[in-house]
Amino acid sequence: MQILGVDIGGSGIKGAIVDTLTGELVSERHRIDTPQPATPEAVAAVLAQLVLHLGWTGPVGCGFPAAIQQGVVRTAANISKAFIGTNIDKLFSEATNCECHNLNDADAAGIAEMHFGEGAGQAGVVLLITIGTGLGTALFTDGNLLPNTELGHVYLENGLEAERFASDAARKLQDLGWKSWGNRFNIYLNTMEKLFWPDLIILGGGASKKFDKFKEQIAIKTPVKPAAFLNQAGIVGAALYAKSKVV
Structure with missing residues (x-):
């Protein structure tokens, strides 16, 4: 089954048609700058542009940087606060004339990793952490x-x-070297380990590409691995989520 997956971020809105049986992209990965200000109506309009560009008329899954409850945005840490209380399932569906299903962006990346990446077949508790402007978790x-x-x-x-x-944004803002930042990040990992005792921690997001530069600073019992998916994890996971809603 093919579904359009979209990753809505603070700087760009990216999407591609996904083969949900394999996790592969079967169209180009198209990106449009996130509008500024990123009001609900403006983001919906850009999403409609992306859908039109790809010639898509079927279901759409979107990873969105917020907590989402039954299609309604509940938080706004790194997005416009105008989204709080907005039913984006309804808004985006009306804007695109497609059935849209939205979930937290880190959850979308986690779904991709659990289906096709490092988490595939892993029993027990798995925690995915996306390291970027913030720290997303699934x-x-x-x-x-x-x-x-x-x-x-x-x-x-x-x-x-x-x-x-301990986010990548904090590393850049404070001009930290990878080892210094890695020591900070290990403090965060230690907290997560004490709270959840996961069987595996997977690191995604931009900083995960530099895993070799800070892996020596990680000193917890839980195995820690970089994600198999990189830029397309959110797109693939969003498509898989939409599939679960329409099948």
Whole structure:
């Protein structure tokens, strides 16, 4: 089954048609800049442009940077607060004339990893962490997703919010070397281990590409692996989520 998967981010909205049986993209990966200001109506209009560009008329899955409950946006840490309370399933469906299903963007990436990546076949508790502007998380137990965990917003023992202390944005803002930042990130991993005792932690997002530069600083018992999917994880996972809603 083919479904259009979309990854809605703060700087770009990216999408491609996905073969949900293999996880492969079967169209070009098209990107349009996120409108500024990124109001609900403006984002919906860009999504409609993307759908039109790809000539798509079927179901659409979207990964979105917020906690989403029954299609309604509940948080706005890194997006316009105008989205809070908006039913984006309804808004995006009306804008595109397609059936749209939305989920948290880190959850989308996690679904892709659990189906086709490092988490495939892994029993027990798996935690995916996306390292970028913030720290996104997706938590699975025996392959089942607990949605909207948003564990980048937990407070660490040093009193700081995790993503303000250990995200890739924090590394860049404070001009930290990979080893110094890796020590910070290990503090966050240690907190996650104490809370959930996962069987596997998977690292996604932009910084995961540099895993070799900070892996020596990771000192927890849980196995930690970089994600198999990189830029297309959110697209593939969003398509898989939409498939689960329409089949």
